[in-house]
Amino acid sequence: MLEQIKTTAAYIKSKISIEPEIGIILGTGLGGLVKEINIKHTIPYEEIPNFPVSTVEGHTGKLIFGELGGKNVVAMQGRFHFYEGYDMQQVTFPVRVMKFLGIQKLFVSNASGGVNPNFEIGDLMIINDHINLFPSNPLIGKNMAELGPRFPDMSDAYNKDLIDKAKQVASANNIKVQEGVYAGLTGPTFETPAEYKYVFNVGADAVGMSTVPEVIVARHMGIPCFAMSIITDLGVPGKIVQVTHEEVQHVAAQAEKKMTLIMKELMKLI
Numbered sequence: 001m002l003e004q005i006k007t008t009a010a011y012i013k014s015k016i017s018i019e020p021e022i023g024i025i026l027g028t029g030l031g032g033l034v035k036e037i038n039i040k041h042t043i044p045y046e047e048i049p050n051f052p053v054s055t056v057e058g059h060t061g062k063l064i065f066g067e068l069g070g071k072n073v074v075a076m077q078g079r080f081h082f083y084e085g086y087d088m089q090q091v092t093f094p095v096r097v098m099k100f101l102g103i104q105k106l107f108v109s110n111a112s113g114g115v116n117p118n119f120e121i122g123d124l125m126i127i128n129d130h131i132n133l134f135p136s137n138p139l140i141g142k143n144m145a146e147l148g149p150r151f152p153d154m155s156d157a158y159n160k161d162l163i164d165k166a167k168q169v170a171s172a173n174n175i176k177v178q179e180g181v182y183a184g185l186t187g188p189t190f191e192t193p194a195e196y197k198y199v200f201n202v203g204a205d206a207v208g209m210s211t212v213p214e215v216i217v218a219r220h221m222g223i224p225c226f227a228m229s230i231i232t233d234l235g236v237p238g239k240i241v242q243v244t245h246e247e248v249q250h251v252a253a254q255a256e257k258k259m260t261l262i263m264k265e266l267m268k269l270i
């Protein structure tokens with residue numbers, strides 16, 4: 001695995017002329033941040049040795065290198081989900097490669113279902129903690145000591161300084177943001193009403209099918225993380241209606257401008 005990571009990073013380095021400081025994973029319907037990047041290089045996933053290839057509609061599958069908010073960034077346009085059949089190692093492989101490309105921080109976005117009764121459709125939520133409800137963990141197996149410790153601390157999974165700065169940016173721009181706990185589970189089914197209630201009762205504010213594996217792997221390697229979610233539907237009793245992937249993409253696309261602004265302005269502050 002370590003050899004694969006190094007081979008892949010070496011291949012990518014041979015194709016690019018910048019060293020990215022910040023890695024970005026763009027979630028469902030959130031690819032618009034790419035328009036803000038002053039793009040220097042684009043590498044489709046299928047050209048990258050050892051990279052899985054994304055299969056979901058709305059995920060185009062490219063690594064984008066360029067400048068955003070004065071920082072050199074590498075953005076993943078399209079991520080790998082556990083529900084697509086990839087194992088946890090494959091889902092998180094690009095994050096490990098980004099570490100070897102030199103990233104010092106990881107920004108993540110996703111779409112999620114809100115279970116906090118105070119949330120509304122289209123809200124942005126800064127993720128301040130997570131609950132791993134996947135039936136696995138990407139660090140299961142022999143620990144790769146070159147990457148990080150056997151038993152990584154998770155008391156600070158989402159960096160407090162980045163959260164504070166993002167809240168400052170939001171308030172300076174009159175953007176309403178929620179803050180809360182993201183529960184990650186496999187999908188691909190959206191939740192039953194009983195499952196939404198369960199997720200709320202275990203302490204989450206929102207639920208989705210990504211992010212947790214990537215953040216675990218990033219924290220294993222000591223990378224500070226910042227993550228934001230767009231609440232695309234509500235799993236709140238009395239407000240539950242049918243959810244479709246198209247609706248999730250539609251709401252995400254509408255809220256995307258606000259999230260893009262926060263991410264871009266946050267880049268300038270760090």
Ligand code: HPA
Binds near residue numbers: 111
């Ligand atoms: N549940 C899980 N994942 C999601 C949801 C949801 O309600 N909305 C967007 N992604």
